[in-house]
Amino acid sequence: MNFIIYDLEATCWKGRPISKQQETIEIGALKVNGYGEIESEFGSFVKPKISPYLSAFCQELTSIEQSNVDRAPDFVRVIEEFQDWIGIYDEDYLLCSWGNFDKQLLQQDCDLHKMEGEWLEQHINIKRQYQEILRLHRPRGLKHAVEAEGFDFTGIHHRAISDAQNLAKIFIKYRDMWRF
Numbered sequence: 001m002n003f004i005i006y007d008l009e010a011t012c013w014k015g016r017p018i019s020k021q022q023e024t025i026e027i028g029a030l031k032v033n034g035y036g037e038i039e040s041e042f043g044s045f046v047k048p049k050i051s052p053y054l055s056a057f058c059q060e061l062t063s064i065e066q067s068n069v070d071r072a073p074d075f076v077r078v079i080e081e082f083q084d085w086i087g088i089y090d091e092d093y094l095l096c097s098w099g100n101f102d103k104q105l106l107q108q109d110c111d112l113h114k115m116e117g118e119w120l121e122q123h124i125n126i127k128r129q130y131q132e133i134l135r136l137h138r139p140r141g142l143k144h145a146v147e148a149e150g151f152d153f154t155g156i157h158h159r160a161i162s163d164a165q166n167l168a169k170i171f172i173k174y175r176d177m178w179r180f
Contacts, residue, residue, distance in 0.1 A: 001092040003032040007163035014057040023048040028160030036172040043161040045072035095123040
């Protein structure tokens, strides 16, 4: 089985206005085999459909610039490439993210673009299971969890590929303990 350790970045605004719908603007993922070996990486920016202009808050938080999403392919093309990379029709796989937000956002974006989202059902919430394994009273943020495990948090926080790479450190360390 391949484990797809992934992270998304999304459009965002200061104060999280209810009237705004978030969309994926970046996907980063690592494919980890059953032995805990990283086999490959996937990364792409995504051009948002509803809110094509990133807020100043979003650009500052993620370090993603407007030009990155202006030049990016649309969601449908990126997801088709992502699904091909995963091998959803040929391989056993499990999507693994830090929390449920990423899965929910992908489902919402699939709905928005009238794409089938059944492939997202193969998913586990690493954040929740990590909290249970360590018997933590409250969940930890990804950066705090990585550092608490004795790893250096590498790359840029709130960038999809960096967050996926750091999540993979935790996933691999506890690879025999995840429930799926």
